[in-house]
Amino acid sequence: MHELSLVRSIVQTCSEYAGGAPVRRITLEVGALSCVMAEALQFCFAAVSDGTPLAGAELEILRRPGYSRCRDCGADIELQSLLDVCACGSANMSPPQGGDQLRIQSMEIEEAL
Amino acid sequence: MCTTCGCSGGARPLLTNTATGKTSRLEVAHIEAPIGVAQRVPRPRAGVRSTAAPTADLQHLERDLLAHNNTIAARIRDWLRARNILALNLVSSPGAGKTTLLERTLRHLRDLGDSTAVSVVEGDQETRFDAERIRATGCPSVQVNTGTGCHLEASMLAGALEELMPAPGSLLMIENVGNLVCPALFDLGEHAKVAILSVTEGEDKPLKYPHMFRAASLMILNKIDLLPYVDFDVETCLGFARRVNPDIAVVQVSARTGAGLPDWYAWLQAQQSALPA
DSSP states (O other), X not given: OHHHHHHHHHHHHHHHHHTTOOEEEEEEEEETTSSOOHHHHHHXXXXXXXXXXXXXXXXEEEEEOEEEEBTTTOOEEEESSTTOOOTTSOOOBOXXXXXXXXXXXXXXXXXXX | OOTTTOOOOSOOOEEEETTTOOXXXXXXXXXXXXXXXXXXXXXXXXXXXXXXXXXXXXXXXEEETTHHHHHHHHHHHHHHHHTTOEEEEEEESTTXXXXXXXXXXXXXXXXXXXXXXXXXXXXXXXXXXXXHHHHTTTOOEEEEEOTTOOSOXXXXXXXXXXXXXXXXXXXXXXXXXXXXXXXXXXXXXXXXXXXXXXXXXXXTHHHHSHHHHHHEEEEEEEOGGGGGGSOOOHHHHHHHHHHHOTTOEEEEOOTTTOTTHHHHHHHXXXXXXXXXX
8 A cells, every 4th residue: 555655654744844843734636547546545644644743634635647649539638546548438549748746745734823 | 765765764865886886875955955045035124113913924935846856857858968878767566577677678689789788777675686687688787775765756766867877969868766655756867767667566556656657658568468367458458548548658578578569679679760860
């Protein structure tokens, strides 16, 4: 389960970045075509973040689609999965572009009073 | 700890030069390593502190979780390109026949009088069994034992290349850890990934593990000598592979009997010829 370790990486990176301040929210970009499940990230996050400045933070996951073009009808296609086919029924498509993001986009740190 | 698969273990990968028997521990910089506190953007402080509920400070990190690996992979790619070395990353599930195919290929190249023109990096969790088989062919090789790690990372290949020092203009074969999932995510700086699928595994594997077959430039369908004995429809398998990767090239071989291997050698030759001189 590579999501568990990705979450460990996220928690470590963000904890260091926050310098001990509580973190309210982390926004991730996860490509729909990366081999990473958003649900698995969420599942792991609660457990891994416990006892860190990220405990209780919201993990917002922005799912980014990939794009392709049908080689039969020429339509541009938004891909949510590597197994998606064109609306015309063809699976003959150009190699997917994008949709492979695995990025920490931003986080919200609580300002000390 | 492997940061991507969750496989734990404190031991660093072990590198063995099969010619000298010299072993060393690889320095592996994990992507979870401290990422430079100095890069932190200073948080602006308001002149007047509010006594209301704490406000939030939005920090844009834009940090790629695989950035560390990909940086090293890019360096390796440049290094290989400057030396005109063709590097192939062989990936498959355990037992698909990577090592047998490799042995046969190395012997073929040796018989062509080309034995110094190919070297091998062997990736396995444990044992030097495969490296011993490769050494018997007379080709220079190093073994990377990942311990509990389930894939090779670019930093491991960088360490292996320092030890192996492949000759300019040569062919470098990287035999990844047998695993159809994790190696797909890790760029090693190779020219191409070659996925090996044996007919005993079932024709549905390209759909079950689409990321690996998408990442591969070539699918080698191996053990075709066993086709009469297994329920494996070749056309269905090729259809599945092309569905996840319309541009994937395919060769059908038996590394045991040698059937179809000229197609694989021709593909190799074409890749080498296509390298900028």
